[in-house]
Amino acid sequence: MALIPSSEINIGEDIEVVSQPTLTYYWDTANKRIIGYVDGKQAMKQAIYKIIQTERFQYAIYDWNYGIELDGLMGKDPLFVSAELERVFTEALTADDRIISLSDFNINESESSIFVVSFTANTTEGDITIEGVVVNV
Secondary structure, eight states, X not given: OOSSOOSOOOTTTTOOOOOOOOOEEEXXXXXXXXXXXXXXHHHHHHHHHHXXXXXXXXXXXXXXXXXXXXXXXXXXXXXXXXXXXHHHHHHXXXXXXXXXXXEEEEEEEEETTEEEEEEEEEETTEEEEEEEEEEEO
């Protein structure tokens, strides 16, 4: 009688990867209400906007990988901020497994310490263009 089991276990042979649906509540930002549900590209677009509107480490309800770190850019030189925004956005959004990469960044300083950011998010739902995100640092 052996103390260690002798049967072979084949781990990973029968594992099937199943993608989770993106179905979520529809957040009507204009009227500040939740109305119905949304899925697919619209749900991904909503998730992107929600991530970039949530400061990382500020809310106990989210884990530490959720949100964006813009507080560290406040009061910094505009040239530094402009250079860092692409990195900060990429780091925040690619923490979500559904977002593969970001491309086509366009960052413009509209006024002192106010930047307008546009980019394309390459997601599991397809490419999503995000335009006119205002960042006030």
